[in-house]
Amino acid sequence: MIGYVKGILSDIGEDSVILDVNGLGIQIQLGAGFLCELPGLGSQLKIFTYTYVKEDAFLLYGFRTKDELTLFRQLIGVSGVGPKAGLSLLSVLSADDLRFAIYAGDAKSIARAPGIGKKTADRLVLELKDKVSLADQNADALLDEVASDTGMEPRRNRKDAIDALTALGYHGMEAAKAVKSVDPSEDMPVEDILKAALKFLL
Secondary structure, eight states: OOOEEEEEEEEEOSSEEEEEETTEEEEEEOOHHHHHTOOOTTOEEEEEEEEEEETTEEEEEEESSHHHHHHHHHHHTSTTOOHHHHHHHHHHSOHHHHHHHHHHTOHHHHTTSTTOOHHHHHHHHHHHTTTOOOSOHHHHHHHHHHHSOOSOHHHHHHHHHHHHHHHTTOOHHHHHHHHHHHOOOTTOOHHHHHHHHHHHHO
C-alpha cells in the first residue's frame, strides 16, 4: 500500500498525472476537480493515494487530502461502486458536500456524478448514512432541525422553506445550505426565509 506520493509534476493527462520521484515517473489517476486545480508543470506536489490491484492492473488513485482518501475508501466499500465511480463522486462533490448529501438522504445530488445512477445513489445513502461524519457540526445541527417536524414553529418554517426550494428544482443539499445561510429569527415567516434563501442561491 502506497500512502502518498511526493514529487515533481512532470506531465498532466486527461485523467491522470505523472510525478517524477527521484527519476521514477509514477502515474496517478485523478478526478476532474483535482486536475483543474493542479499547479504548473515542474511544481512540487504531494498526493495521497489508494492502491488498486487486480489481475491485469496496478493503479494509484490520488486525492488532495487524507479526508478525501478516507471517504473514497468508504465509497468503494459499497456494492456497485468501483474506484472510477468513487473518483467521479469526489469530482462532482467535495468531501464535505458528499457527506452532507449522504447524511441528508439527498440521492438526487449524488446521482449527478457520471456513472452513478439513482439505484446506486440510494444504496450509498442507505449503507453510509450511519457511517459518515460531518466536519461541520453546524450542518449536523441544521439537518437535525430540518429533517423532522418537532412542532416548533422556527424548525417547521425552515423545513417548509427547504421543501419549497426542492419543489423549485434545487437539490436538497443546496436548499439546506441556503436556509442555513439565512439564520431566520423565531417569528420569521416561511415566505421571508424562502426569499432570503433564493438570494443566496442566485
